[in-house]
Amino acid sequence: MRDFTLIFGCMFSGKTTRLIEMHQYSSFDSFEKIAIKPLMDTRYAAGSVNTHSGIQLPGHRVSKPEEIPTLINQHIKEIFIDEIQFFGDSIYQVVLDLSLQGLRIVAAGLDKDFMGNDFGPMPRLKQFSNNHIFLKAKCEVCGQPASFTYRKSLDDTQIMIGHKDLYEARCETHWKEGMATSR
Numbered sequence: 001m002r003d004f005t006l007i008f009g010c011m012f013s014g015k016t017t018r019l020i021e022m023h024q025y026s027s028f029d030s031f032e033k034i035a036i037k038p039l040m041d042t043r044y045a046a047g048s049v050n051t052h053s054g055i056q057l058p059g060h061r062v063s064k065p066e067e068i069p070t071l072i073n074q075h076i077k078e079i080f081i082d083e084i085q086f087f088g089d090s091i092y093q094v095v096l097d098l099s100l101q102g103l104r105i106v107a108a109g110l111d112k113d114f115m116g117n118d119f120g121p122m123p124r125l126k127q128f129s130n131n132h133i134f135l136k137a138k139c140e141v142c143g144q145p146a147s148f149t150y151r152k153s154l155d156d157t158q159i160m161i162g163h164k165d166l167y168e169a170r171c172e173t174h175w176k177e178g179m180a181t182s183r
């Protein structure tokens, strides 16, 4: 029986904050849980999971999904993975294997890129998860609930690490409006 919670939404929707809260309120002791984040996200201090608002959670940074099983010792019962969309398609098999071993997994990720397309492994992970937490941000234009990420730059590379300098949360109407006028 799998126990996989996937927290997803656009940028600035509070995904990492929710992940950290779930880590804090988990019934397991600190030596029984582990936090993991892809190495490529260099926005914040190495060796921890951070939110935009500065809350931190000590964790491991790994460069590829295959490294995750090597971090799991016999005490670990729960795994928290942030920015899971950056791990690429092979994260799916790792999540599957660890779930089959009876580990509880909580992951947070961006479901769509700035073009509105599914982000890498997210659709399969959504399908595999048995608990969905869909978070919304606030549209930068109108203040309504937002589930799209708008990129202010014209560069079309899918992965561009940035913060409020580069991205905005927008509702569907204002995301479409922005895409139509800037491209």
Ligand SMILES: [Zn+2]
Pocket: 139, 140, 141, 142, 143, 144, 170, 171, 172, 173, 174
């Ligand atoms: Zn709006």
